[in-house]
Amino acid sequence: MTEPLLAIDDLNVRFRTEDEPVYALNGVDITIEHNEVMGIIGESGCGKSVTALSVLQLLQSPPAEIIGGEIRYKGENLLERSDSEMDEIRGNEISMIYQDPMKALNPVLTIGQQVTEPLLAHRDVTKDEAIDEAIEMLRACGLADAERLVDEYPHSLSGGMRQRVMIAMGLITKPDLLIADEPTTALDVTTQAKILDLLEDISDEFDMSIMYISHNLATVSEVADRITVMYAGTVAERCTMNELFELPLHPYTRKLIESIPKLDTVHERLPAIEGSVPTFNEPPSGCPFASRCPQYIGSACDEVVPQAQPPGEAYDVEAEHTVACHLYTDASSEKPPWTTEEQTHDSAY
Amino acid sequence: MLKYVIRRLLVMIPVLLGVTVLITLLINLSPGDPARAALGAQADAQAVANLRQEIGLDQPVYIRYIEWVAGVLQGDLGTSIVTGEPVNQMIMERLPATLELSIVAIAITFVIALPLGVISAVRQYTWMDTGSMVFAIFWLSMPSFWLGLILILLFSVELGITPISGRSGTIFTVEWLSYLALPAFAIGARRAGLLTRLTRSSMLEIINEEYIRTAKGKGIGGRAVIYTHAMKNAMIPIATLVGLQIPMVLSGSVIIEYVFSWPGIGRLLVDSVSRRDYPVVQGIVLVYAVIVLFANLIVDIAYTQFDPRVTYD
Ligand SMILES: Nc1ncnc2c1ncn2[C@@H]1O[C@H](COP(=O)(O)OP(=O)(O)O)[C@@H](O)[C@H]1O
Ligand SMILES: [Mg+2]
Numbered sequence: 146m147t148e149p150l151l152a153i154d155d156l157n158v159r160f161r162t163e164d165e166p167v168y169a170l171n172g173v174d175i176t177i178e179h180n181e182v183m184g185i186i187g188e189s190g191c192g193k194s195v196t197a198l199s200v201l202q203l204l205q206s207p208p209a210e211i212i213g214g215e216i217r218y219k220g221e222n223l224l225e226r227s228d229s230e231m232d233e234i235r236g237n238e239i240s241m242i243y244q245d246p247m248k249a250l251n252p253v254l255t256i257g258q259q260v261t262e263p264l265l266a267h268r269d270v271t272k273d274e275a276i277d278e279a280i281e282m283l284r285a286c287g288l289a290d291a292e293r294l295v296d297e298y299p300h301s302l303s304g305g306m307r308q309r310v311m312i313a314m315g316l317i318t319k320p321d322l323l324i325a326d327e328p329t330t331a332l333d334v335t336t337q338a339k340i341l342d343l344l345e346d347i348s349d350e351f352d353m354s355i356m357y358i359s360h361n362l363a364t365v366s367e368v369a370d371r372i373t374v375m376y377a378g379t380v381a382e383r384c385t386m387n388e389l390f391e392l393p394l395h396p397y398t399r400k401l402i403e404s405i406p407k408l409d410t411v412h413e414r415l416p417a418i419e420g421s422v423p424t425f426n427e428p429p430s431g432c433p434f435a436s437r438c439p440q441y442i443g444s445a446c447d448e449v450v451p452q453a454q455p456p457g458e459a460y461d462v463e464a465e466h467t468v469a470c471h472l473y474t475d476a477s478s479e480k481p482p483w484t485t486e487e488q489t490h491d492s493a494y
Numbered sequence: 495m496l497k498y499v500i501r502r503l504l505v506m507i508p509v510l511l512g513v514t515v516l517i518t519l520l521i522n523l524s525p526g527d528p529a530r531a532a533l534g535a536q537a538d539a540q541a542v543a544n545l546r547q548e549i550g551l552d553q554p555v556y557i558r559y560i561e562w563v564a565g566v567l568q569g570d571l572g573t574s575i576v577t578g579e580p581v582n583q584m585i586m587e588r589l590p591a592t593l594e595l596s597i598v599a600i601a602i603t604f605v606i607a608l609p610l611g612v613i614s615a616v617r618q619y620t621w622m623d624t625g626s627m628v629f630a631i632f633w634l635s636m637p638s639f640w641l642g643l644i645l646i647l648l649f650s651v652e653l654g655i656t657p658i659s660g661r662s663g664t665i666f667t668v669e670w671l672s673y674l675a676l677p678a679f680a681i682g683a684r685r686a687g688l689l690t691r692l693t694r695s696s697m698l699e700i701i702n703e704e705y706i707r708t709a710k711g712k713g714i715g716g717r718a719v720i721y722t723h724a725m726k727n728a729m730i731p732i733a734t735l736v737g738l739q740i741p742m743v744l745s746g747s748v749i750i751e752y753v754f755s756w757p758g759i760g761r762l763l764v765d766s767v768s769r770r771d772y773p774v775v776q777g778i779v780l781v782y783a784v785i786v787l788f789a790n791l792i793v794d795i796a797y798t799q800f801d802p803r804v805t806y807d
Contacts, residue, residue, distance in 0.1 A: 203711055205702075228716070235713030248704040253726045253802060266714045298802040314712070 148220045150354050151177040151200070151322060156214035157428075158195055158378075161207055165426040169195045170378040171433075172214070174453060177322065177354050184369030184386065185358040186401065190422040192378040193358045194244075197326045200356075201241055202231050218322075236263035240315035244327040246307035250299040256283075257295030260314045267318050278317060286313040287343055305336035309343065316347065324356045329364060337364065344368055363405050366390070371465075374398050377422050377433035380453055384466040394456050394468040396440045432471060445471045495798075498806035499791070506787050513783045514566075514776070518559045521772050527551075528575050528770035549575050562776065571777035576769050581777040585759055589781065591661055592758030595681070595751065596743050598674055600736070602682035603689055608732075610686075611693020615701060616720060626690060634687030638746050642680035642753040649676060659755035677754040681746045685739055689732070696731045700724045729800040737793035741786050 158170040170192045177183045185193050198204045200216055200223070216223045223234065240263070243249040251259060260283065261275035270278070276295060283291035286309040299307055308328060315323055325344065329337040345368050348355050359365045365372060372389050374382040374397065382395040393399045400418045420437040432438070435446040449471065456462060456473040529545040530537070546552050550561070565572055571581035614626035633641075650658040656676055662669045700706065701724060709723040710716075748760035755761065759778050766774040798804050 198707075201711055203707055232713040232715055235711050237713055241711045243704065243708065245704065249708045251705040251709065251723050251727070253730075253800065254723070262709075262714050262718075263712045266712065266718075300803050311708075 148217070149176040150179050150181075150219065151175075151356070152215075152217040153196065153200070154215040154217065156196065156199060156216065157212045158192075158199060158204070159210050159212050161210065168378065168425040168428050169209075170199070171425065171428055172379060173375070174380055175356075175373050175383075177356055179321075180352060180354055181371065182348050182355045182357055182369045184365035184372040185356060185375060186362055186365050186372060187360065187375035187381075188418070188422050189360050190377075190424070191360075191375045193360075193375055194326055195378075196375070197241065197324045197356065197358055200324060201235050201239060202226075202228065203235075203241070232266075236315075236320075237267040237318050238320050239322045239324065240318065240320040241324040241326065242308070242311045242315045242328050245331045246304055246311050247299075247331065249311060250307055252299055254298075255295065256297050256299065256302070256310055259299075260295070260310065260317060263314065263318045279313070282313040282317045283310065286310075286316070286347075287339070288313070303336075304332050305339060308332060308336075308340050312340075312343065312347070316351065319351065320353060322354050322356065324358070326358045327360065328357075330359070330361070341367055362401050374401065377429070378425070379429075379433055380469060381434065382466075382468045382470075383453065385463060388462060388466055392460065392462055392466075394460070394462075394466070394473065395434075395470050396438050396472070397434050400439070432469075434470075440472060442471060445474075495795075495806055499795070502791050502794075506784075509787065510780070510783055511563075514563065514780060515559070517776055517779045518555065518562070521775060522555050526770045528772055531770040532576055562773075566780070571780070572773035574766075574771050574774050576766075576771045576774075581773050584762065584774060585777055585781055588757055588759045588762050591756060592744075592747060592751065592760055594665075595674065595677055595756060595758060596747050598678040599681035599685070599743055599747070600740075602678055603685040603739075606682070606686040607689035608693055611690045612697055612720065612725070612728075614690070615694045615697030618698065623694075626694070630687040630690040632687070633683040634691075636684065638680050638684055639749045639753055641683060642677065642750050645676045645680055646754070659753075661757055677747075677750045677756055680750050680753070681743060684746070685743060688739070689735060692735050693728060693732060696728045697724060700727045703727075726800060730797070733793055733797050733800055737790050740789040740793070744782055744785065 153173055153175040156170050156173040157168070160167040160169055173192065173196055175183065175185070175196070185196070187193055195204065195209070199211060200218075202223070204211075211224060214224075218234065218239070223231065226234070250256075257276055257279055260279040261272070264270055264275045264278060265272070268275075279295060280291040283294060288294055288306060288309050294302070294306075294310075299310070302310065312328070328344065329340050332340060341364055344355065344357070347353075348368065355368070357365060357368050366386055366389070369386050371385050372383070373380055374389075374395060376397050381397045382389075382393070384392075384394075389398065390402065393402055397418075404417055418437065423433060423436065425433075429450060431445075431447040431449060432451050435441055438446065451469040451471050451474060453467040453469040454473070455464065455466060456468050460473075527542070527546075529542045529549065529551060533542055533545060543552075550558055553561075562572060569582070571585070573580050574584060577584075610626040610629065614623035617623055646658055649656045656672045660673060662673045664670045706719060706723055709719045714722075744760075747756075747758065748763060750756065751758045751760035752764050759781060763775065763778045765771075766778070794806075798806065
C-alpha cells in the first residue's frame with residue numbers, strides 16, 4: 146500500500162497546567178488518503194482540535210507538549226521540523242480553517258491583506274497578482290462582491306461571509322490538505338448548510354484531502370468518505386461513512402448515532418449521552434468510555450486499554466474497519482456482545 | 495470625518511471657557527497682591543493704590559474676566575504687570591522651547607518603551623522580560639524632578655559631559671542634544687516605564703487571540719505575525735494611553751523646565767506665579783489647555799488609523 150497523505154501515529158499530547166497535568170491525547174491514530182474527506186467526530190472535549198492543531202504545530206507550548214508519536218506527511222515526520230521549517234508547510238501544503246470566523250480573522254487588517262498573505266509568503270507573485278487571485282478565490286467561495294470585499298474589514302461581514310473568507314484564505318495556495326475544525330459550528334443553521342455545500346463542492350473540484358472535524362454526526366456524514374470516531378483523546382472506531390450507519394461497533398459510536406435528532410419523532414428534549422467526557426491527569430489505565438458505557442463488561446474495561454483492531458470474523462465488515470472495545474477482544478470471549486438480557490434493547494443495529 | 499473635527503472644535507469652546515473661569519477664580523482667591531509684589535514691601539500705600547488702578551485691579555473680578563476674554567477673542571492676552579511686555583510676545587518667545595522638550599520627551603518614551611514592551615511579551619518569562627520589567631518599574635517609581643537632579647549631578651557635575659542647564663539656540667546638532675537630552679529623558683523615563691508595561695500586557699493579550707494563531711497557521715513567519723498582526727492591534731490601547739499622557743508630559747515639563755532652567759513657558763509660569771503676574775499666568779494656562787485639547791484631537795483621529803471599527807461621523 147502506498148503511504149497515505151497524512152498519517153498520525155500514536156500521538157500523545159499533554160498539557161502542563163498549574164496543578165495537575167492533563168493528558169489530552171492518548172495514542173491517536175488517524176490516516177488520511179489522497180483526495181479523501183476524513184471526518185473526525187466526537188463530543189466536545191474529545192481532543193479533536195488538539196489533534197488538528199498538532200498537525201500544524203500550532204498548539205501553545207507551554208502548556209502543550211507532544212510527548213509521543215509521529216505525524217507523517219507524505220512520509221516525513223513533521224514533528225521533527227523546527228518552527229520555521231513548519232512555516233514551509235503551513236498555509237502552503239496544509240491549511241486550516243477554524244470554528245469561530247468572528248475571532249479567527251484579524252480585525253484591523255483588510256480581507257484582501259489577509260487572503261493574499263499565504264500566497265505572498267509561499268509563491269513568487271506580486272501584490273497585484275495576489276489580489277487578483279484572492280478576488281477569484283473569494284468568488285469561487287461564493288462571495289460575488291469580492292472586488293469590493295478585499296478592501297473591507299472583517300467587522301463589516303456576516304459570520305457566513307467570514308467563514309467563506311477563511312475558506313478562500315485556506316484554498317488560495319491550493320493545499321494538499323485542508324483541516325476544517327468545526328467550520329459550521331458557530332454559524333446559524335441555514336448558513337451551516339451553505340458552508341457545508343461549499344466544502345462539498347471544493348472537495349470535488351480541488352485535488353485535495355480534507356480533515357473535517359465536527360461534533361455533529363449529521364453534518365460530517367454529508368461530506369466525509371471515511372470517519373474516525375474520537376473519544377477522550379483516543380480513537381474509538383474507524384470505518385467508511387456507509388458502514389458507520391450500517392454497522393456501528395463501538396458503544397460510543399452507537400450512542401452518537403442514537404443521539405442524532407430524528408425529524409419524524411417528537412423529542413421531549415434533545416437526545417444526548419448521559420455524563421461527560423472525562424479528563425485524565427495521568428494516562429488512562431482502561432477504556433476511557435467505561436464509566437459511561439451501556440455495555441460495560443467488567444474489570445477488563447477498567448484495567449486494560451483496548452487497542453484498535455478489526456472486530457473479528459463474526460462481523461461482516463470491511464477490512465479497514467477497526468474498533469477499540471473489549472466487546473471485540475479476547476477479554477470478552479466468555480461474554481459475547483449483544484446477547485445478555487439487559488443489553489438487548491441496545492442492540493437494535 | 496470633517497464633520498467630526500468641526501464638532502470637536504466647537505466643543506473646545508465651552509471647555510476653554512471653563513478653564514479660564516477656573517484659573518481666574520484660583521488666581522483671585524489665592525493670597526497676595528500683584529501691585530504690592532511689583533512695588534516691593536516698602537512702597538507706600540498711595541503708590542500701590544495707583545498701580546492697582548492702572549492695571550485694573552480695582553475693578554471687580556467678573557469685569558476683569560470679561561475684559562480679558564474680550565482681549566483673548568481678539569488675539570490679545572494682555573500685558574505683564576511686572577515687565578510691561580505683551581503676554582503674547584512673552585509666550586511666543588518661549589513656546590518653541592516647551593514644544594521641543596515635550597515632543598522629544600514623547601519620542602524618547604516611544605523609542606524606549608515599544609521595543610522593550612514587545613520583546614518582553616514575545617519572550618515572556620525570559621531574562622529579557624524580567625530585565626524590561628525591572629527597568630520599567632525602576633523609572634516608574636522615580637519622581638521626575640528628583641531624576642532630573644540626579645542626572646545633573648551625574649552627567650553635568652561629576653562627569654562634565656552635558657551643560658548643567660539652559661538651551662542651545664541650534665537644532666539637530668550635538669550641542670542641541672547635549673542640552674536637551676537630560677531634561678527630555680527626565681520627563682520621558684517615567685512615561686516610558688508606564689508605556690513599557692502597557693505594551694507588554696496588551697501584546698500578551700493579543701498574542702493569545704485566535705487570529706494570531708490563524709496568522710501563524712499561514713506560514714508567514716514569526717516576525718510578520720508580531721509586526722503585521724499583533725502590533726497593529728496593540729497600537730489601539732497604546733494610542734489611548736498616549737492621549738491620556740499628554741497632559742502629564744506637559745505638567746511634568748513645568749517642573750523639569752524649572753530644574754534645568756529650560757527657557758520655556760513652564761518656567762515662565764512658575765516665575766509668574768511667584769511674582770503674582772496674573773495676565774501671564776492666565777495666558778500660559780490657556781495655551782496649555784489649547785495644546786492638550788488639540789493633542790487629544792490628533793490622538794483620536796490617529797485612532798481611526800489603527801482601528802477600522804472606529805469611525806467618526
Ligand atoms: N490550553 C489547554 N490547557 C489545558 N488543557 C487543555 C487545553 N486545551 C485543551 N485541553 C484539554 O484537551 C482536551 C481536548 O480539547 P479539544 O481538542 O479542544 O477538544 P475538542 O474535541 O472539543 O476540539 C480538553 O478537554 C482539555 O482537557
Ligand atoms: Mg474543538
